[in-house]
Amino acid sequence: MVRMGSLFGIALAGAALAPQPAAAQAGHDMASHDHASPAVDCATLATPPWSGLSVLDRERFEEARESVADLTTPQAAIAAGFRPALGDIPGMGVHYVHSEFSRDGIHVGQPDHLMFAPVDGEPMLVGAAYAFVDVPDTDEPIPYDSDLAYWHDHPQFAPDGQTLHMLHVWFVPSSNGPFAGLNFWLPFHGAELTPPSACWMADPQMAQTIQQVAFALVPDDNPIAAQVNEARGWTGTEDLPADRPEIMSELDAAASANDMSAWMHAADRFLDNLTEREQARTAVLLQLLMNEQMSSMERGNAR
Numbered sequence: 001m002v003r004m005g006s007l008f009g010i011a012l013a014g015a016a017l018a019p020q021p022a023a024a025q026a027g028h029d030m031a032s033h034d035h036a037s038p039a040v041d042c043a044t045l046a047t048p049p050w051s052g053l054s055v056l057d058r059e060r061f062e063e064a065r066e067s068v069a070d071l072t073t074p075q076a077a078i079a080a081g082f083r084p085a086l087g088d089i090p091g092m093g094v095h096y097v098h099s100e101f102s103r104d105g106i107h108v109g110q111p112d113h114l115m116f117a118p119v120d121g122e123p124m125l126v127g128a129a130y131a132f133v134d135v136p137d138t139d140e141p142i143p144y145d146s147d148l149a150y151w152h153d154h155p156q157f158a159p160d161g162q163t164l165h166m167l168h169v170w171f172v173p174s175s176n177g178p179f180a181g182l183n184f185w186l187p188f189h190g191a192e193l194t195p196p197s198a199c200w201m202a203d204p205q206m207a208q209t210i211q212q213v214a215f216a217l218v219p220d221d222n223p224i225a226a227q228v229n230e231a232r233g234w235t236g237t238e239d240l241p242a243d244r245p246e247i248m249s250e251l252d253a254a255a256s257a258n259d260m261s262a263w264m265h266a267a268d269r270f271l272d273n274l275t276e277r278e279q280a281r282t283a284v285l286l287q288l289l290m291n292e293q294m295s296s297m298e299r300g301n302a303r
Helices: 005-017 055-067 074-079 185-190 198-202 204-216 223-231 244-256 260-273 276-291 296-302
Strands: 083-089 093-097 113-119 122-134 152-154 163-170
Touching (some): 074 083, 074 093, 074 113, 083 223, 093 122, 113 185, 198 204, 204 260, 223 276, 244 260
Antiparallel strands (some): 083 093, 093 113, 113 122, 122 163, 152 163
16 A cells, blocks of 8 residues: 555645644634635535536446446455555545556546545445546546536656646535545544535535534544644544533534534534644644645646
């Protein structure tokens, strides 16, 4: 398996060691650079079969899903030539990469990556990805027509002057639609909590709170979280507040009831309940992984 450090390298260490915003040190209004995918129509683009997409794109989605329909376990994926890499990335899961497919161009019915994440305590095939190495301003066409679909890239995985372009497709409900770089529902599933309503993502303040809660749910032993801990010199585990299970139950009940007011109340309690270490780690994870979903153009404009 590729060591987790190779994913973000210096960016992880820099983000983890840099002084945290005051909001991340005290209070839960954690500052973040929001490069998440935009909010989508919660009735047509928050869950399969993605009825808000064109007929052609829905056919392409089905082609991609059908091509990996038998690879629903990590074991089946490995037997088919996919290999786990990068560890469990919050909001994405574990990427399983087929190196031969990655060198064979982009084919709608042949994703290069599979993504597995824990759902109800078991690894589940939650999505796939297309990936290729090219110059940053690639003219490789997107395999889908929707404006929601666009390449994000990872320069650290390519030689100088090139970058690794990637597009995710989700086979499960997604906080920000079928092509989102980050699916903020995954940490809720990992914590065995009901995710909030996708309709709430249309409100910027709600969306920010949901993102913060999602990444605060990332466990301490997650590979990236563990590296943040290591970079900041945090060792061992810490005792969590005694009322944490009660607050988690409150979050779950409010989401199950689709009660936005009750969920926000529980979310405020949860974020206020975080330890200083949890607050700082959540801010780092959000900054780091949001930035990783940018395109080369967005990254250049942000400098």
